[in-house]
Amino acid sequence: MTNLPAAISTALLRAEVDAVLADWAWHLDHGDYDAVVELFTEDALFVTGAVELRGRSAIKNRYTERPVVRSTRHTYSGLRVDLVASDSSAAADGRPAQVRVRSTWVNFAVNAAAPVDDVGVYLVADFDDVLTWCDDDLWRISERRIIPVFRDPSRAPVTG
Numbered sequence: 001m002t003n004l005p006a007a008i009s010t011a012l013l014r015a016e017v018d019a020v021l022a023d024w025a026w027h028l029d030h031g032d033y034d035a036v037v038e039l040f041t042e043d044a045l046f047v048t049g050a051v052e053l054r055g056r057s058a059i060k061n062r063y064t065e066r067p068v069v070r071s072t073r074h075t076y077s078g079l080r081v082d083l084v085a086s087d088s089s090a091a092a093d094g095r096p097a098q099v100r101v102r103s104t105w106v107n108f109a110v111n112a113a114a115p116v117d118d119v120g121v122y123l124v125a126d127f128d129d130v131l132t133w134c135d136d137d138l139w140r141i142s143e144r145r146i147i148p149v150f151r152d153p154s155r156a157p158v159t160g
Helices: 006-029 033-038 056-064
Strands: 040-048 051-054 071-083 098-110 120-133 139-151
Touching (some): 006 033, 033 056, 051 056, 098 139
Parallel strands (some): 040 139
Antiparallel strands (some): 040 051, 071 098
């Protein structure tokens, strides 16, 4: 990225970030929780509502411990990518070490196996993420905060 014009570097960074977010949604919506947690750093912080999880195994357990089959589809828009202000380090190729990513997500969900005729929006939320450029040359989510905007409690995941 070092020798690229700024506009191309910015577009490449957005594309890389978009790929991580798209992979998260795809893997989650298709029940591949091993792939979901690989998108996070080992010690990632995941906060949603009053729930605070630390690390890949805690994040995976959030999904695998549900006693009822759940079908979801996630979409997002409004992608914002900014450099982390306190981070002056960069990878050898000029990539920042961390970026702050903000987006708005819509989660269609039902507590049943697909296909389902009665489905609706469970949640609209703002996601506030920090992505870290890792030693294996991949972006991973090191912090995710889900801030609900609209919610339909009748479509919430069944727990315990």
